[in-house]
Amino acid sequence: MTNEPSNFARAAGFKPKATMNDVMFEELLALRHKRPLTPDEQSRLDGWLTAHPADRARWAEEATLSDALHRLPQATTPSNFMARVWQDIEAAGRRPARTEAGWRNWLRWPSLAQQFALAVLLLTAVMILQGRRARTQTQLARGIEQVTTLARLPDVALLKDFEAISRLNQSAADVELLAAFERER
């Protein structure tokens, strides 16, 4: 670890030659979490803490926290890590190939799946057509039956005196006259 002020210290706004201020103290606190302070940074810090004893407790707390964070146990890397990565890469490489092969099989005419799909389609079409034809015939028969029931025509003989009757200009039907016509018939 170099003791020269790093780019990070400069990027963080810490200017080694500048007079310390609150912002720089905060930056040193942050830097303490990244790495040990350089001698120059340390001397400036010491000067600051002498002038501001109230900050000593805070600095001590931060330093303790920083040490604790750096002392956390490392996760143990398995010895076969690289091999497992290669295994995963190869498995991932096989996956899309399998998917492509699936599509290729589907596109190869006539695949079993396509034959089945076609058969189902044809069967469905036949069933729909048959159902529609049966329904049409039934509806036609029912329609004719309804018309013949409702529109039963009167006997032609009854209509031979139609004009004479209409000329009578009666508001209501002459029941006796109609009965006479019936008898005559």
Added chain:
Amino acid sequence: MPVATDPDAALMLRVKRGDRAAFEELVARYQQPVLNFIFRTLPDSAEAEDLAQGVFVQVWKSAARYEPAAKFSTWLFTIARNLCLNELRRRSRHPADSLDAPAHSDSDEPRGHGIEDKREAAAPDTLLRGELEAKVSEAVAALPENQRTALLLWQREEMAYEDIAEVLDCSLSAVKSLIHRSRETLKARLKPYLRTGEWNDE
């Protein structure tokens, strides 16, 4: 970032051309930092290993699209962070699921099956050296995701504020604020332990 100033970017350009040795070199350099980063987010060593593997698989798969516009480590930790976020989201949707479930792979075989792990089984007390370290680990894991990521990346020597801003996709001042807030949160949570000064003994 010019390739000349970032040797990892130069390695990555070799990986882009399909150089397996360059890839293995990158994995060797970064497996520990990536694993540590994930382990601090998801404190389960098995799941952290699986996710870390996923990060490097992603690196290999994305190599063709890699452009050395930024530091390699920035790109790498962006991938690691995204995978962690995906895992955290997946966990919030399916709390009972584990990464070890076969859904992670399309094979029924357990991951790493057939490849011997020669690592010696560590005693639990060596994984976390005592209660104090456990408390710190817990406190770090409990930080909001962006604060934790900012703090963990800040601890890495090569990561400047600008690099962290790129990983987190936020401004420089936001990064500084996140690091500051993470420290304040940790101090508040660990105050009783920090005051005793027990960590200063070593």
